[in-house]
Amino acid sequence: MPKAREILLQGTIIYGDDFTPLDGYICIRGGIIREFGSEHVDADYEGIVCPRFVNAHVHVGDSAFKDPPFLPLSKLVGPDGLKARNLAQMPHAVLLEGMRRSLQLMAASGTCAFADFREGGAEGVSMLQEAVLGLPLIARVLGRPGTGQINIPDSCWGLGISSTRDHDPDHIRATVAAARQRSMAVGVHAGEAGNDDIGAALALHPDFLVHMNRAEEADLRDVAQAGIPIVVCPRSNLVTGVGLPNVKRMLELGITIAVGTDNVMMNSPDVFEEMHFISKALLHDDRQVFKMCTLNGAKMTGLDQRLGSIREGKEAKVMVIDKKSDNMWGAMAPLSSIVRRAVRSDIIAIF
Ligand SMILES: [Zn+2]
Numbered sequence: 336m337p338k339a340r341e342i343l344l345q346g347t348i349i350y351g352d353d354f355t356p357l358d359g360y361i362c363i364r365g366g367i368i369r370e371f372g373s374e375h376v377d378a379d380y381e382g383i384v385c386p387r388f389v390n391a392h393v394h395v396g397d398s399a400f401k402d403p404p405f406l407p408l409s410k411l412v413g414p415d416g417l418k419a420r421n422l423a424q425m426p427h428a429v430l431l432e433g434m435r436r437s438l439q440l441m442a443a444s445g446t447c448a449f450a451d452f453r454e455g456g457a458e459g460v461s462m463l464q465e466a467v468l469g470l471p472l473i474a475r476v477l478g479r480p481g482t483g484q485i486n487i488p489d490s491c492w493g494l495g496i497s498s499t500r501d502h503d504p505d506h507i508r509a510t511v512a513a514a515r516q517r518s519m520a521v522g523v524h525a526g527e528a529g530n531d532d533i534g535a536a537l538a539l540h541p542d543f544l545v546h547m548n549r550a551e552e553a554d555l556r557d558v559a560q561a562g563i564p565i566v567v568c569p570r571s572n573l574v575t576g577v578g579l580p581n582v583k584r585m586l587e588l589g590i591t592i593a594v595g596t597d598n599v600m601m602n603s604p605d606v607f608e609e610m611h612f613i614s615k616a617l618l619h620d621d622r623q624v625f626k627m628c629t630l631n632g633a634k635m636t637g638l639d640q641r642l643g644s645i646r647e648g649k650e651a652k653v654m655v656i657d658k659k660s661d662n663m664w665g666a667m668a669p670l671s672s673i674v675r676r677a678v679r680s681d682i683i684a685i686f
Pocket of ligand 1: 392393
C-alpha cells in the first residue's frame with residue numbers, strides 16, 4: 336500500500352498508451368507515477384485522472400494583437416502581412432506580456448508541453464524563454480530561418496520553417512543542413528494555402544509537417560510512405576478560410592497526427608477547444624482524438640518516454656477533472672466527455 340509523502344489520485348484513471356478508463360488510483364512520488372491500483376484509497380483528489388496535453392504547434396509571439404479581421408492567409412501571416420507589421424510596431428514589453436499571458440492560459444488549461452515556431456532570431460527565442468520562466472511548461476522552441484543568412488540560435492530545439500514558397504530553395508536547404516548538423520528537429524508548414532509546396536517540404540526530409548489541410552490523396556500517400564507525422568491546426572484553418580484537414584484519411588493511412596492551436600492572434604491556445612472541434616467536425620473517435628492531443632504530440636516533441644500517457648515510471652504530468660461539475664455531471668463515458676465537452680474550469684488539480 337502507498338506510504339506517506341505521496342500524492343494519491345483516485346477515480347477513473349485514463350490509463351496507458353491506449354487510454355483505457357479504469358477505476359482505481361495512481362500514486363505519485365517525486366513527480367513520477369509510481370503505482371496504479373484498483374482498490375479504494377484515502378486520496379488527495381478524486382475525479383477523472385488523465386494525462387496533460389501537448390500543444391504541438393503554436394505561435395505565442397503574436398499574442399498581443401488578437402482577432403484581426405478575416406483576411407486571406409498571405410495578408411494575415413505572410414512575409415508582409417498584418418502579423419509582421421504588428422510585430423514590428425509593438426513595444427517589446429507588450430509582446431512579452433502577451434506571451435506570458437498565453438503561456439499562463441496554456442498551463443491553466445492542462446497543457447504541459449508545447450512546440451513554438453518563434454521568429455525574431457536569438458532575441459525572439461530568449462524572449463519566449465523569459466516569458467515561460469517559472470511556469471509548469473516544457474518549451475520546445477523552433478527558430479525560424481532569416482533571409483540571406485543561416486541564423487538558428489543555439490538555444491533552439493529545432494528549426495521551424497514557414498511554407499517553402501516563402502524561401503529561396505538553396506538557402507532553405509543550407510539552413511536545414513546546418514540544423515541537422517546540430518541535431519535539431521526540423522518542422523515545415525506545408526499544404527496550407529495550396530498543395531504546391533508539399534513536394535518541396537518533403538524533399539527537406541522534415542521531422543514533421545504542419546497543416547496539410549490542402550493535401551490530396553497522392554500527397555497524403557507520399558507522407559505516409561515517408562513516415563512523417565503531421566500537426567493539424569483546424570481552427571486556424573477555419574479562420575484563414577483555407578479548408579480543413581482530412582484527419583480521417585490521414586489516420587487510415589497510418590500517419591501519426593498531433594494537434595496544435597497555431598497563432599494565438601487567431602485562436603485561444605487552449606487544447607480543450609481544439610479537441611472539441613476535431614472530435615465533432617473531423618473524427619468521431621474520441622480515443623484517437625485524445626491521443627493526438629497527448630501522446631502523439633509528446634512523440635513529435637521527443638517527450639513520449641517522459642509524458643503523454645499515464646504509466647508507471649513516467650512523469651506525473653496529469654490533471655484531475657471534476658466528474659461532478661455542472662458540465663461533467665452525468666458523463667457516461669469519461670474519456671468521451673473529456674474530449675467533447677470538458678473545459679478549463681472542470682480541472683480540480685494539475686500536476
Ligand atoms: Zn503555424
